[in-house]
Amino acid sequence: MTTDQAPALESLLSVRGISKAFGHIQALTDVSLDIAPGEVLALLGDNGAGKSTLIKILSGLYATDSGEIRMRGVPQRFQSPADAKAAGIATVYQDLALVDTRDVAANLFLGREYTRGPFIDVKRNVAESRRVLEQLKLGHLPASGVPVGVMSGGQRQAVAVARTVVSGAELIIMDEPTAALGVSESAKVMALAHELRDSGCAVIIISHNLQQVWDFADRFAVLHLGRLAGVRRRSESTVEEIVQLIVYGAAGA
Template sequence: MTKPLLEAYDLTKSFDSVRALGGVTLTIPEGEVTALVGDNGAGKSTLVRCLTGVQSPDTGRILFRGEQVRLRTPEDARKLGIETVYQDLALIDDLAVWQNLFLNRELVHPFGLVNRRAMIAESATILRDLDIDVPSVRTTVRRMSGGQRQSIAIARAVAWGKAMVIMDEPTAALGVRETAAVEKLVRGLRDRGITVLIISHDLAQVMRICDNVVVLRRGRSVATHRIDEVDGDRLVALITGAAPGNLEPAEERAS
């Protein structure tokens, strides 16, 4: 069994009278790609915010490499090596690739000046190691294709997230060719031993590139499977409630 990198137990989160999470339990194995799936309103975004320190759960526990942790801010998650690539990518169009990679984390000389040469060289190394094809690290992001922009955002997360990278719908706005390039990059991260959590509505993609899948429904975790245990039809049934999950209480599975 692959040891878990991150675990969550019975996480709950409410906003006034709205219960966004009603008891989520999941395990993310180290060095594997895990998918988080569910319909709109299932609680995926709230769960990710709890796992990355953007919001604190009302109740429940989060463990990292077996030790309980309190993620009060995104910086707490970053210190553990957890980085997130959001749908908006958080790239600045008018800055070069190397500037985006080191945004707010600039390398400086001992006497305080920005070490531009070191950042350019290290950026080239990062992209080369990840097999990311861009014209030059000196090119502005505005001139990049959608797939290249997504790859740059992932590269930045990998450069700083040494333990786990969380991706929110990484290929939602991409074409077939660019989607294939991003999926290749995700497989490369797994080959390097980096844990990946992907939030996705694309079940075919989940079946192609993931090792595990966790299903949320109405703010609760209802099923977790190795990807070779399920197919697309089974996932749809779990997401919609047409089939009971293996994490639901026995009385709910029997109903």
């Protein structure tokens, strides 16, 4: 069975019958999807397929017209990104939203710094940053003293992802994380997704580049013209089959 979703009892996120229109434009129609803890799901589709709309719904930026979202079986109604974060969903967008003039520790704990009395406990923030970086096998990144603005694109992406771990997210959405990266740095970012998976997080990677994510995703969900064209396990599918779903939709399966 190659179209299987994650079993309901194991699902971290369960989406059922999501639809969204903008005026006369139907962006999503009856989309249902599951993702389990410890899984990397690649969300694929051509331009206009509905990837961004779905992710913005999961991130609390858009409200649904119909359908249901559950986290660990609990119905959710996101009115804002804060609601999605409170439910355990964190999204790393392409702009990363880092403060370039601050170091890694300051970025990881921005807005939730450890304090001692009225003062920021810089030593503890740096120590906790190093712990998170080591957990994600990013110990080569300096926790303090180097502004993130001088770091490479892959390093900055890693910092943005590490920030989601600090926030306690259970589901981490990475929006085109390798779009501006070379081959080597892209591979490092994909390896970071595996570190998140191995720590028990669920990861959704939005990508237009199937070749880059093929070796790293456990399953592929393909959107076509706002509908779910299919879900395939990598072990039970081929690149050619996924490409057919992207180009032709369910009719190409």
